[in-house]
Amino acid sequence: MTAQEAETAARMFKALGDPVRLRLFSAVASHEGGEACVCDISDVGVSQPTVSHHLKKLKEAGLLTSERRGTWVYYRVEPSVLAAMGKLLTTADAA
Amino acid sequence: MTAQEAETAARMFKALGDPVRLRLFSAVASHEGGEACVCDISDVGVSQPTVSHHLKKLKEAGLLTSERRGTWVYYRVEPSVLAAMGKLLTTADAA
DNA sequence: CGTCTATGTTGACATATGTCGAACCAAGTG
DNA sequence: CACTTGGTTCGACATATGTCAACATAGACG
Numbered sequence: 001m002t003a004q005e006a007e008t009a010a011r012m013f014k015a016l017g018d019p020v021r022l023r024l025f026s027a028v029a030s031h032e033g034g035e036a037c038v039c040d041i042s043d044v045g046v047s048q049p050t051v052s053h054h055l056k057k058l059k060e061a062g063l064l065t066s067e068r069r070g071t072w073v074y075y076r077v078e079p080s081v082l083a084a085m086g087k088l089l090t091t092a093d094a095a
Numbered sequence: 096m097t098a099q100e101a102e103t104a105a106r107m108f109k110a111l112g113d114p115v116r117l118r119l120f121s122a123v124a125s126h127e128g129g130e131a132c133v134c135d136i137s138d139v140g141v142s143q144p145t146v147s148h149h150l151k152k153l154k155e156a157g158l159l160t161s162e163r164r165g166t167w168v169y170y171r172v173e174p175s176v177l178a179a180m181g182k183l184l185t186t187a188d189a190a
Numbered sequence: 191c192g193t194c195t196a197t198g199t200t201g202a203c204a205t206a207t208g209t210c211g212a213a214c215c216a217a218g219t220g
Numbered sequence: 221c222a223c224t225t226g227g228t229t230c231g232a233c234a235t236a237t238g239t240c241a242a243c244a245t246a247g248a249c250g
Binding site for chain 4: 191192193194195196197198199200201202203204205206207208209210211212213214215216217218219220
Binding site for chain 1: 198
């Protein structure tokens with residue numbers, strides 16, 4: 001595993017390395033239709049700006065995408081990235 | 096996913112959220128016999144104390160175990176934890 | 191247009207993190 | 221016992237991170 005590969009992969013793991021982000025991510029992933037409005041998942045125990053901040057981080061890490069539809073903003077998971085991380089874990093030998 | 100579950104899982108993701116740790120972890124996992132002496136994996140571009148520091152973090156996160164055999168200290172991966180993280184990723188919906 | 195609701199952005203601040211050099215411990219060797 | 225090699229711990233420091241309150245923006249709706 002090269003330094004650059006590690007850098008890229010570490011960004012994704014790091015994004016999930018915060019309890020609030022992990023819960024937000026899980027909430028989006030488990031929500032009906034694979035997407036969730038912010039208002040549906042923002043009861044994680046922190047203030048609303050903090051939720052927004054974490055969602056932005058997850059988006060920057062490439063784990064989520066967002067789309068505004070009218071009043072609400074919907075987040076959905078990026079499936080390919082999920083698969084890549086899982087593979088990296090189960091076949092760490094080959095990495 | 097409860098706050099406590101998230102806290103526990105996030106610790107593991109966080110541990111892999113640093114490029115140096117990810118490389119160390121990958122190096123141990125991919126090493127012959129599933130274990131590696133520190134001297135075998137310490138060429139990741141940081142000083143040796145830093146390597147030791149990161150290995151300690153990985154150990155605290157439950158991802159690695161260490162054992163001293165004579166002069167050298169050997170690290171090996173904790174397979175169960177790996178499986179748990181992989182499962183958490185691929186079935187984020189059920190989490 | 192004005193205003194209300196839903197999100198995002200900014201600024202500030204306390205704490206955590208990654209890094210190193212120096213000092214320290216552990217085992218082997220003379 | 222002194223010396224060397226492998227590894228950890230300590231102390232310090234710069235930077236990153238998580239958090240909030242305050243402010244800003246985007247649509248909806250009258």
